[in-house]
Structure formats: structure tokens, C-alpha cells
Amino acid sequence: MTVDKPWLAQYPKNVPKTINPDQYTSLIELYEECFERFRMHPMTICMGVTHTYGDVDKASMAVAAWLQAQGIPKGSVVALMMPNVPQYLPTMIGILRAGYVCTPINPLYTGRELRHQLNDSGAQVIFVVDNFAQALEQVIEETNIKRIVLSKMGDMMGLKGILVNTVIRQVKRLVPKYNLNDPKYHVTKFPEVLKKGKHLPVQSPKATMQQKAILQYTGGTTGLSKGAVLTQRNIVAAAMQSEAWYRPVTSDINEVYINMVMALPLYHIFAFMLSLLGMRSGYTFILIPNPRDMPGFIKTLSKQPFHIFPAVNTLFKGLLDQPNFKDLNFSSLRITQAGGMAATEQTAARWLEVTGCPMVEGWGMTEGVAAGTANVITDRKFNGTIGIPVPSVDVIVVDDNGKRMGLNEAGEMCIKGPNVTSGYFNKDSSNDFTSDGYFRTGDIISMDEKGYITLLDRKKDMVLVSGFNVFPNEIESVMLDCKAIVDCAVIGIPDAHQGEAVKIYVVPADNNVTKSDIKEFALENLTGYKCPRHIEFVSELPKSAVGKVLRQKLREKHISDNPQTL
Structure with missing residues (x-):
């Protein structure tokens, strides 16, 4: 199966069989190329406030300069605990530009879950939105955190941010009480970071493709989450693979700006990968801080055209269940990407009926930076499979003894590619790979004669x-x-x-x-x-x-x- 790779025959003409992440010397070079090429393009829109690529470039440099001035050793881990707000991407990019490793954290984590990730990763600094500071207060004494940067939802929204912060704190009361006033916590407000950082020099560390960039935590069979080590090369590769896969459609969008709906949380690996994919092509991200607010979500979508809409089945179904969703203008929508969980045939059919845009399903994992398999982006019929391997990804199917299975035979899905992690942080990962270097996904699949993969079950009890x-x-x-x-x-x-x-x-x-x-x-x-x-x-x-x-x-x-x- 791996010799023939039947899926390659299914590729559209303008999708390459392989990608070459080594055309970049580092992830940082890719980011800087994007900032240079699209400097005046709008990069994010959030609650009506727009930031250009140039704005995000400057803010990320300020974050990088401030971090370096704190005297924290190069290569240290910095935690990021925010929803989809304008400061998320400049903070993450700033962490990486400063020569540090970022570990994104789900803002909804309880104290117990937060404590584990902070301690396991060894994070020394955390950027957190004050809505979630109470959870941090509960565990701060039990962690290695030496610096805290407190942000408010509206910190990068100018005058509108004052109104946003007032409504969140005083009207909706979404900021639980917390006390991090003790000087030993070294708390700095996010606006101060930007203000001080823009006057500080940035020492550009020599970044390489082999360096750790992200510690992305995923569930562990012992009950404790594990940090997948994602290198700069892993991340660049995943972005290039996904960008190549979208090309048959995106190359035909005759718009000045391509808008991507970013309702998926940026701390999730799927959304993070999509953000880099979009940056390579100068996309504008419509940030949705709270997708559970369906009326507010739909109102945001009504204000500008949207061309690419990635989400999970739950979110698609939730929108379809809103009576006024069908009234939106879907004429610009070209790609609906379903991932993160299985998309149902019923939801896909309803989505196509309402929007006119077919739902395309794919499969990815944290350990592969969310790139793995996908249905051909131009397919208009939902087929219930997770598609075929994307460029430079190889998939084999094995039994419990490592024997390779034939076509249409069930077995464990094992994957290899430049986007796939080399292992978990501070963990023995030798059992996570086959003897010939394929990562064991734990998913049970079968592959047909054309290379299309059907997800049958999960080997573990996830x-x-x-x-x-x-x-x-x-x-x-x-x-x-x-x-x-x-x-x-x-x-x-x-x-x-x-x-x-x-x-x-x-x-x-x-x-x-x-x-x-x-x-x-x-x-x-x-x-x-x-x-x-x-x-x-x-x-x-x-x-x-x-x-x-x-x-x-x-x-x-x-x-x-x-x-x-x-």
C-alpha cells in the first residue's frame, strides 16, 4: 500500500504530491515573510475592530522585546491562556520571535487541569485574560510561574475596548473575583507590555526548523494530558500541506481579501494550523470570541463576506438550528471545512441545502499539527470518509502485531510525514511509533482501492x-x-x-x-x-x-x- 500510494491518483492537477518545508529556515522566517508581503492587509477583525498584518507585526515585536527583558532563559516555556481576541496571535508570535516555546491552554480549564499543564510544561510566564484569572490564582503557588501578564478582552480594541471591558466586567459580570496583587507574582498589564516593549530592542535569536515551538497538550492514556512537541518544521509543513490542499478553490477566488471565519478556539491545534495557513496567503480572520452566543455570531457573519468556514459538526448544527442563519448571504462561501470530530451526513446535507457550499471532511491530530487526511476540496458530495492523505503524508494500516493490512481491511492507522511530532515532552515515546517510524494514531480505519479512508473506531476508549x-x-x-x-x-x-x-x-x-x-x-x-x-x-x-x-x-x-x- 505504501509503495503504490493509490491516493496520489486522486489529487487535483494543481495539488503537489509533496511539499518542501525546508524552503524556510524557520517558522519565524515564514511569519516575517507574511508580515512583509501583506503589511497593509487586514489580518484580524474582532467586534468590528480591524488590525492589519503590520499592526500584528509591531505588537508581536513588542511582546518579544518585553519577554526578553525579563531575563528568562532562551527556550523557556511561556503559557498562553486566552480566547479568540485580537491579542492572541501577536502574543503567540511574540513568544516564538523572542526564542521561547509556547504552550496554549484552554481558558476553561479548572484549577486542577491548569496546574498539571503548567507544571508538566515547566512554564515560567503566563499571559492570561482576566476572565480566567481566578483559576490561575487557585494554583499559582503550586507552579513555577515567575511572571503573569494580565489582559482584558478589549485590550487591543482602542476606545471600543473600554466599552467592551466595562460590559464584560460590570454588566455581564464575566470576570470572577481574583487577587493576584502580591508583588511576588510580578503581574504586568498587557497594555504595559506593549507600551514598554515597543521601546525595547529585540535580540533576534537564531531560530532553526528543529527547535521546539509549541507544546500542545492532548489527552493521555494514564488520565493526564501529554505535551506533544511540535517543532518549527512540523508547523511549517502542516501549513504548507493544508494551503496546497485548498489551492484548487482558493486560486479561483477573485477577491482582494479572503476572509476566514475563526470560530474555532486558537488554542486548539486545528485553529492554530489554519491561522498559519491563512497568513501565508494574506487571509483576514474574522475572530469569534464566543461562538456559543449564536445570535451574536450570526450578527458578526452578516457584516462582511466570508469565504472559508472551518468548524466542528456541533457548531455547524447549532448555526443551522438558528432560524435567521438561512438569511445570511452565502454567495462568497467557497470552502466549508469540517474537522475535530466526525461530521454527520444529516448536518452536511442541511448545510449544503442552506448555504450552497458542500461540507468537506478531514482528519488530523494534535501530534500532526491537525494535518493528515482530507477529502478533495472540490468534491461536492459528502461521502462519510475522512478522505485521503495530504501531500507528503504517508498512511499505513497495521494489526496489533504490526503486520500491514490490505485494502479494505481494518487495522490501526499509522502516519508519517514532516508535520508529525517526534514525541511527547519529557515522556518515553518509543511505543508511540512503529519500528519503521510511523506514529501510531490509535484510530481503527480501513482504506479502499482509491486511498480513501473510513474511520471505524478508536483503539483507545477516548x-x-x-x-x-x-x-x-x-x-x-x-x-x-x-x-x-x-x-x-x-x-x-x-x-x-x-x-x-x-x-x-x-x-x-x-x-x-x-x-x-x-x-x-x-x-x-x-x-x-x-x-x-x-x-x-x-x-x-x-x-x-x-x-x-x-x-x-x-x-x-x-x-x-x-x-x-x-
Whole structure:
């Protein structure tokens, strides 16, 4: 299969078979090329405020200069905990330009989750929006953080930002109380970073393609998330692969500016990769800080044309369920990219009917900078597969013993390419690769004669909630700290809205335990998407002779009890 690579015959004429990331000396060179080429182009639009590529260039240089002035050793890790606001991209790029490694953090993390990522990564500085500072306050004493940069949502919105900050804090009350006033925390306000940084020199460290750029955390089989080490070369390669894949459509868009809807959170690897893909071509990103606010989201979309719309199935379905979504002008929409979770045929059909733009599904993983396989971008019919490998990506299918499977035979998907990580931060990654260097994805697939891949199942017990990886081991470990629980086990069950939902089977401590007790504990200790949406009390859990919980038995029980979910 790897010799013939049947998928190559399916490539459109103007999509190359391979890409060459080494045309750049570093990721920094790519960023600087973008800033030079598109200096006057609008780069981000957020709440009606526009920043050009030149604006972002200057802001990122100020961030870089300020960071270097703090005396933190080159190569140190800097954490970034923000939603999609104008300061996100200049901060991330500034971290990299200064010679540091960035670890993006989900702003909705609980204190427990935040503490683990900060400690595992060894982060010394954190940039955080004040809406989420309370979680940081809870764990700061238990981390290695030496500097805190506090930002407000409207910090890069000029006069409008004053109004935005007032509404968020005083009207909507979205900033929980926190206290980080102790001088030992070395807190600096984000506007001060920009003000001081623009007057400081930037020492341009010699960046190479082999240097670590991003520590992107993903779920671990032990229940603790692991940091995938993404080098500058990995990231450049993924951006080039995806840009090449979009080319058959984007090359025909006769517009001065191409607008990409950025509702996916930039701390997610899918959105991060798309941001770099877009920068290479001078795209404008329509930033959506809170996509859950569907009326506000639709209002934003009504204000300018949008050409590329990447999102997860949950978000597409949520928009389609809004009665006024169909009233938008979709005449400019050319690419609808579904990723992060399986897209359903029903949602794809509704999307095509309403927008006139077909939904194209793909597959990626954190460890591959979200690039992997995709359906041909010009295909108009939804086929339910995850497509074919993108340029310079090779995929093989193996059984549990490493034997390569034939076409249409099920096995584990293993992937190789310049975008694929070499391993996890401070972890032994030798078992994550085959003997010939392919990364084991843990997904069970089959490949047909044309190279199209069907995702059959996941080898591990991971639950995929709205595109986010949820690992049962982590949830079980946390929930077993609840005094009301004697034993528990977690599975994923089908969910029309989220793709999958978390279900927990609980052996309660006594008959007085209620589902509300379980929900309350979960909400205090787990990010929202990890919290069990379904709770069932049982007298005991099915286990093997050695005491291992048999999750398959629980899945069978759920199906038996709920035949309508089949």
C-alpha cells in the first residue's frame, strides 16, 4: 500500500504530491515573510475592530522585546491562556520571535487541569485574560510561574475596548473575583507590555526548523494530558500541506481579501494550523470570541463576506438550528471545512441545502499539527470518509502485531510525514511509533482501492465531545475523589448535538447519593465538556478476572437499555 500510494491518483492537477518545508529556515522566517508581503492587509477583525498584518507585526515585536527583558532563559516555556481576541496571535508570535516555546491552554480549564499543564510544561510566564484569572490564582503557588501578564478582552480594541471591558466586567459580570496583587507574582498589564516593549530592542535569536515551538497538550492514556512537541518544521509543513490542499478553490477566488471565519478556539491545534495557513496567503480572520452566543455570531457573519468556514459538526448544527442563519448571504462561501470530530451526513446535507457550499471532511491530530487526511476540496458530495492523505503524508494500516493490512481491511492507522511530532515532552515515546517510524494514531480505519479512508473506531476508549478529546481514565480518576462514589466507569455514547457525550456509571456510597451530588462534584473539578451528561447508578461494575473494568460490557448495556440510540 505504501509503495503504490493509490491516493496520489486522486489529487487535483494543481495539488503537489509533496511539499518542501525546508524552503524556510524557520517558522519565524515564514511569519516575517507574511508580515512583509501583506503589511497593509487586514489580518484580524474582532467586534468590528480591524488590525492589519503590520499592526500584528509591531505588537508581536513588542511582546518579544518585553519577554526578553525579563531575563528568562532562551527556550523557556511561556503559557498562553486566552480566547479568540485580537491579542492572541501577536502574543503567540511574540513568544516564538523572542526564542521561547509556547504552550496554549484552554481558558476553561479548572484549577486542577491548569496546574498539571503548567507544571508538566515547566512554564515560567503566563499571559492570561482576566476572565480566567481566578483559576490561575487557585494554583499559582503550586507552579513555577515567575511572571503573569494580565489582559482584558478589549485590550487591543482602542476606545471600543473600554466599552467592551466595562460590559464584560460590570454588566455581564464575566470576570470572577481574583487577587493576584502580591508583588511576588510580578503581574504586568498587557497594555504595559506593549507600551514598554515597543521601546525595547529585540535580540533576534537564531531560530532553526528543529527547535521546539509549541507544546500542545492532548489527552493521555494514564488520565493526564501529554505535551506533544511540535517543532518549527512540523508547523511549517502542516501549513504548507493544508494551503496546497485548498489551492484548487482558493486560486479561483477573485477577491482582494479572503476572509476566514475563526470560530474555532486558537488554542486548539486545528485553529492554530489554519491561522498559519491563512497568513501565508494574506487571509483576514474574522475572530469569534464566543461562538456559543449564536445570535451574536450570526450578527458578526452578516457584516462582511466570508469565504472559508472551518468548524466542528456541533457548531455547524447549532448555526443551522438558528432560524435567521438561512438569511445570511452565502454567495462568497467557497470552502466549508469540517474537522475535530466526525461530521454527520444529516448536518452536511442541511448545510449544503442552506448555504450552497458542500461540507468537506478531514482528519488530523494534535501530534500532526491537525494535518493528515482530507477529502478533495472540490468534491461536492459528502461521502462519510475522512478522505485521503495530504501531500507528503504517508498512511499505513497495521494489526496489533504490526503486520500491514490490505485494502479494505481494518487495522490501526499509522502516519508519517514532516508535520508529525517526534514525541511527547519529557515522556518515553518509543511505543508511540512503529519500528519503521510511523506514529501510531490509535484510530481503527480501513482504506479502499482509491486511498480513501473510513474511520471505524478508536483503539483507545477516548470520547470525542464537540471535537475535544475526553479520556475516561482522567474523569474516573477525578470522580473517585468524591466521597459519594465507591466506584465508577466512563464511556462515550452517541449524542446528536456533540457527536458523543460522556456517560458515567456510578457505584454510590449509599442510597442517599443523588445525581445532583455527582454533577456538582464534576462541575467543580472538570472542564464543562468533560463533565458527564448522563449518570447511571449501578450496584457493581463489570470487571475482568484481574479487576479491569470492561467498558465494552457497559457500552452493550447502554445499547440494550436504549435501543433507540442504535
